[in-house]
Amino acid sequence: xxxxVNGILGGFSGKVGTVVGVIAGDDCIIRSLPKKGTNFTTxxxxxxxxxxxxxxxxxxxxxxxKVGFANYYTKTGGFRAALAYTRREALVSDHTNFYIDxxxxxxxxxxxxxxxxxAMVWNGPEILITWDIADVNYEEEADQLMVLIYDTLNANxxxxxxNGAFRRDGEIKIKLEPHFSNVExxxxxxxxxxxxxxxxDSQYLGKIMV
Numbered sequence: 491x492x493x494x495v496n497g498i499l500g501g502f503s504g505k506v507g508t509v510v511g512v513i514a515g516d517d518c519i520i521r522s523l524p525k526k527g528t529n530f531t532t533x534x535x536x537x538x539x540x541x542x543x544x545x546x547x548x549x550x551x552x553x554x555x556k557v558g559f560a561n562y563y564t565k566t567g568g569f570r571a572a573l574a575y576t577r578r579e580a581l582v583s584d585h586t587n588f589y590i591d592x593x594x595x596x597x598x599x600x601x602x603x604x605x606x607x608x609a610m611v612w613n614g615p616e617i618l619i620t621w622d623i624a625d626v627n628y629e630e631e632a633d634q635l636m637v638l639i640y641d642t643l644n645a646n647x648x649x650x651x652x653n654g655a656f657r658r659d660g661e662i663k664i665k666l667e668p669h670f671s672n673v674e675x676x677x678x679x680x681x682x683x684x685x686x687x688x689x690x691d692s693q694y695l696g697k698i699m700v
Contacts, residue, residue: 548569559572563599579594604690604691609621616663635680641670644669
């Protein structure tokens with residue numbers, strides 16, 4: 491395996507002859523083609539399974555993560571950063587298997603202030619999310635709330651990205667679609683700046699039955 495830095499091939503992705511180019515973040519990596527019938531090691535198979543689990547978990551909320559992880563965690567940020575973060579920080583194992591810990595999972599990251607004393611209440615068919623606004627200053631009042639309500643078992647998600655409440659509002663009501671019925675959902679919030687150039691670390695509000 492080798493890394494190509496503006497070499498004669500200029501950084502490529504795909505198969506060329508007996509080599510294959512892979513774009514990984516800002517790196518261009520060259521690998522030889524695998525031999526037919528290659529037997530993967532136990533660790534390689536486990537890593538493939540873990541990556542597949544993370545991708546399946548994140549794909550339904552890709553648009554949200556592109557915003558929430560913009561310029562965060564890796565050089566390029568965005569969805570690849572969300573993949574890297576989740577794989578390294580939120581994927582945990584017990585004695586029998588590995589899984590994504592909802593309390594460690596993030597939908598956003600950055601330096602904006604988090605919501606103060608956030609809380610949620612289920613008033614079917616709506617979830618009411620509230621936070622304190624007494625100390626919100628004028629520079630932050632137009633920050634917009636990002637929301638994820640995620641039924642991970644069925645891969646159903648409701649999100650708010652650029653259509654959430656403003657920080658100054660102190661609350662948002664989200665009406666759930668009928669397919670969110672008798673299921674457990676995880677709820678997350680975060681803020682994106684009015685100029686869309688920065689975000690807050692997201693906050694996990696917990697899980698509720700809806």
